[in-house]
Amino acid sequence: MSAGFFMQSVEQGLVYAIMAIGVYITFRVLDFADLTVEGSFTLGAAVAATLITKGYHPVTASLVPILAGASAGVITGLLHTKGRISGLLAGILTMTALYSINLRVMGKSNVPLLRTETAVSMVKGIIPEVIATLVFFALCVTVIVLLLDWFLYTETGFAVRATGDNEYMIRSLGVNTDNMKILGLAISNGLVAFSGALVAQYQGFADAGMGIGMIVAGLASVIIGEVLLGAGSIPRATIAVVGGSIVYRLAIAVALLVGFRASDLKLITAVLVVIALVSPRVKDMLNLNKKASVTGS
Amino acid sequence: MLRLENVTKIFNPNTVNQKSALVEIFLELAEGDFITVIGSNGAGKSTLLNVIAGVYPIDAGSITLDGNDIKGLPEHRRAYSIGRVFQDPMRGTAPSMTVEENLSMAMARGKKRGLKLGIRKDQRQFFADRLALLELGLENRLKDKVGLLSGGQRQAITLLMATLTHPRLLLLDEHTAALDPKTAKKIVELTEKIVGENNLTTLMVTHNMEQALRLGNRLIMMHEGRIILELADDFKQKMTVNGLLQEFEHLRGEAFVSDRVVLAT
Ligand SMILES: Nc1ncnc2c1ncn2[C@@H]1O[C@H](COP(=O)(O)OP(=O)(O)OP(=O)(O)O)[C@@H](O)[C@H]1O
Ligand SMILES: [Mg+2]
Numbered sequence: 001m002s003a004g005f006f007m008q009s010v011e012q013g014l015v016y017a018i019m020a021i022g023v024y025i026t027f028r029v030l031d032f033a034d035l036t037v038e039g040s041f042t043l044g045a046a047v048a049a050t051l052i053t054k055g056y057h058p059v060t061a062s063l064v065p066i067l068a069g070a071s072a073g074v075i076t077g078l079l080h081t082k083g084r085i086s087g088l089l090a091g092i093l094t095m096t097a098l099y100s101i102n103l104r105v106m107g108k109s110n111v112p113l114l115r116t117e118t119a120v121s122m123v124k125g126i127i128p129e130v131i132a133t134l135v136f137f138a139l140c141v142t143v144i145v146l147l148l149d150w151f152l153y154t155e156t157g158f159a160v161r162a163t164g165d166n167e168y169m170i171r172s173l174g175v176n177t178d179n180m181k182i183l184g185l186a187i188s189n190g191l192v193a194f195s196g197a198l199v200a201q202y203q204g205f206a207d208a209g210m211g212i213g214m215i216v217a218g219l220a221s222v223i224i225g226e227v228l229l230g231a232g233s234i235p236r237a238t239i240a241v242v243g244g245s246i247v248y249r250l251a252i253a254v255a256l257l258v259g260f261r262a263s264d265l266k267l268i269t270a271v272l273v274v275i276a277l278v279s280p281r282v283k284d285m286l287n288l289n290k291k292a293s294v295t296g297s
Numbered sequence: 298m299l300r301l302e303n304v305t306k307i308f309n310p311n312t313v314n315q316k317s318a319l320v321e322i323f324l325e326l327a328e329g330d331f332i333t334v335i336g337s338n339g340a341g342k343s344t345l346l347n348v349i350a351g352v353y354p355i356d357a358g359s360i361t362l363d364g365n366d367i368k369g370l371p372e373h374r375r376a377y378s379i380g381r382v383f384q385d386p387m388r389g390t391a392p393s394m395t396v397e398e399n400l401s402m403a404m405a406r407g408k409k410r411g412l413k414l415g416i417r418k419d420q421r422q423f424f425a426d427r428l429a430l431l432e433l434g435l436e437n438r439l440k441d442k443v444g445l446l447s448g449g450q451r452q453a454i455t456l457l458m459a460t461l462t463h464p465r466l467l468l469l470d471e472h473t474a475a476l477d478p479k480t481a482k483k484i485v486e487l488t489e490k491i492v493g494e495n496n497l498t499t500l501m502v503t504h505n506m507e508q509a510l511r512l513g514n515r516l517i518m519m520h521e522g523r524i525i526l527e528l529a530d531d532f533k534q535k536m537t538v539n540g541l542l543q544e545f546e547h548l549r550g551e552a553f554v555s556d557r558v559v560l561a562t
Contacts (some may be wrong), residue, residue: 155410158394158402165391172350172389173458174376174406 007134009253013246014137015202016217018144019195020225020245021238023218025188028237029152030164030181035091035215036076037192039098040069042211044193046102049111049206058119062197069193070186072098077182095211102208109208111200118201133202140198144191145238151187152234160184192218213266220269221245223276248272298498299326299349299466304358306341306348306522318344320522322358326466326498333509334502335541336519342502345519346468349500351375362465377407380459380497382452382472389455392444396435396454399443400424403458427457431487449480453487460491467492469501485512506538520549 019041026034044065051061072094079090103109123136151157162170163180171177192214200206225244231237248269255268306319318341326332334342348355351372360368367375383389390399401416401424421439428436431453435446443451452472459467469488473481489512492499503509509516516533518526518541525548528536536544 151412153415154412155401155405155415156412158398158405158415159410161394162391162402165393166388168383168388169391170402171373172376172381173402174373175410176371176373 005253005257006250007130009249010246011133011137011202013249014134014141014242015195015198016249017141017195017221017242017245018198019192019214020218020221020241021144021148022188022191022195023215024222024238024241025148025184025191027219027222028164028231029161030184030188032080032087032164032181032185033091034073034076034185034188035088036072036094036098036185036189037091037215037218038211038213039095039102040072040189040192040211041196041199041214042102042206042208043072043098043105044069044196045200045206045210046105046111046196046208047193048197049113049200050105050107052113052116052118052201053111058117058122058201062119062194062201065193065197066190069196070190072193073185073187073189074182076189077178077185081178081181099208106206106208111206113201113204113206118204119198120201137198137202141242145235145242148187148238149235156180156183213269216266216269216273217248220273220276221248223273224248224251227276298328298363299324300359300361301325301349302359302361304348304360305356306344306353307356310356317522319348319355322522322524324517324524326500329496329498330515331492331497331499331513332501332515332517333513334500334517334519335504335506335509339521340519341522342519343470344522346381346470346500346502349375349466350379350381350468378465379468380406380462380464380466381468382455382459382470384471384474386448386452386455386475389458390443390451393442395440395442396428396446397421397424397439399454400427400458400461403461406462406464427461428454430490431457433483447480449476449484452476452480452484456484456487456491460495460497463495463497465498467497467499469499471502471504474504488512506541510536510538510541518545520545525549 019037023037026032047065047068048061051064052058076090076094079085079093080087083090085093120133120136124132126132127135152161159170159175160180160183163175163177163184167177170180196211199210221244222241223244224247225231225240225242226237228247229236229240229243231240251272252265252268255265256262260268301322301324304319304322305317308314308316308318322345334345336342347353349360351367351370351374355368359366362378381389391402397416401420404420424439425436428439433450433453435450435454438446443454446454456472472488473484476484485508488501491497499513501513510533514530514533516528516536517524526544
């Protein structure tokens with residue numbers, strides 16, 4: 001793998017890590033499989049691209065999507081808590097609705113951002129171009145990880161974590177768990193949309209289909225991170241997600257190098273996640289067999 | 298301080314599964330009352346505690362706490378002034394969070410939760426002191442995840458969490474039933490100690506009649522959604538387990554049926 005290719009994978013790993021952190025919040029902290037992600041990622045990209053082409057400052061165009069994504073998360077949260085729709089279905093409904101909304105926002109299915117000033121091109125004007133993107137994304141990820149780590153140790157952060165851990169318990173201590181779920185979904189999808197906004201500026205376009213497969217890619221990053229780096233404490237777990245995202249992008253790059261097609265990647269990712277989810281069970285089973293054979297002999 | 302008037306709870310109304318779990322219940326608790334609740338399976342004991350805590354709405358009647366009608370308040374709002382310990386030791390603590398994190402969440406009962414750090418340094422000593430009272434060595438395990446602890450240890454922590462902020466009312470639903478006899482005994486002792494020291498107004502469901510007679514200052518017996526016997530302090534002191542059983546048969550004309558009644562003294 002060439003140095004350039006390697007660096008590109010790390011850049012991608014970092015920018016998608018922000019999305020993966022969003023998935024971590026719902027999947028691991030709230031224990032909620034949230035499919036809104038597929039729509040809110042695209043929403044972030046769509047809002048950013050549209051704002052940029054309308055002449056807004058790239059900073060504005062990168063931050064407004066956070067609010068858009070958070071609103072999407074709130075809607076899924078309301079459907080689930082007040083509407084009593086299952087979490088999975090609530091996410092699917094919002095995701096489906098967002099598909100239409102994203103097309104409305106963009107006006108067409110693809111908005112190119114070539115030859116326009118973006119957050120990424122701006123940074124390239126400030127620091128040496130070769131490392132500019134990498135440094136910029138690393139900085140964004142660092143700030144987000146630190147903020148999230150801090151939040152999860154605040155009183156409200158405790159309540160959000162406990163809601164995912166043992167809803168009965170925290171309700172019996174006076175917390176409105178509905179609100180905590182909505183808050184968690186808002187933060188998660190806000191981050192996912194921010195990631196989408198940056199990805200659009202990084203790759204130079206927003207596309208209506210760019211969110212497809214995002215949830216599984218996010219899960220893959222979360223799980224790879226846990227396997228490789230562990231998840232003993234919150235800071236450990238969030239850093240692991242970032243590491244997992246980078247490793248995942250590197251693995252994808254290697255898969256392409258050895259001759260897989262880009263269109264095969266979703267299958268590869270899905271298989272990867274299945275292996276990661278199933279392997280603890282297989283390990284247990286192997287251990288049991290071993291024990292059985294030891295006592296049997 | 299707590300007053301239930303004419304409280305009725307019907308599950309699955311207007312269906313074949315309709316079940317009157319509580320029928321026109323009248324119950325009044327004075328400040329500092331410690332009432333034990335006994336009754337056969339399905340008598341409505343858990344339902345009584347659940348409607349007080351606001352787990353589900355009642356179909357008729359009123360519930361007032363300190364003169365305020367709490368009937369319309371959601372469960373989490375009532376939790377501001379009501380502490381609970383459940384039968385299942387897993388239910389009262391967050392397993393993937395540490396002992397001190399769990400305690401700090403209990404400290405925040407009834408307060409607004411903002412963006413202050415969940416645990417402040419000065420709280421640690423307080424938590425350690427409180428845990429030391431349990432005499433389980435938990436004061437040295439503040440940073441351990443609760444999921445690593447045994448059921449008895451978790452139940453002891455839950456009891457501590459339920460009482461940490463001196464709630465107006467403490468609801469205990471067979472909170473020792475899932476524990477081994479030795480641990481159960483320990484938790485009962487802790488309950489007596491904590492309730493006594495803080496003079497907490499308490500409702501405690503138990504299947505252990507001896508315990509129901511020994512603890513607290515009042516006893517109620519439930520059957521088919523009704524309170525069929527109420528013993529005030531002086532009567533309760535004179536009552537025996539056999540006396541209670543005879544009382545039940547006399548009142549109901551049938552033998553006391555429960556798979557968990559503990560007759561031994
Ligand atoms: N959520 C519910 N939905 C429908 N029926 C219920 C529900 N909860 C309780 N019941 C019914 O209400 C009646 C009273 O139940 P409850 O749990 O209060 O009894 P209990 O006195 O606590 O019994 P046990 O000693 O077995 O714990 C039972 O017939 C039970 O089947
Ligand atoms: Mg019960």
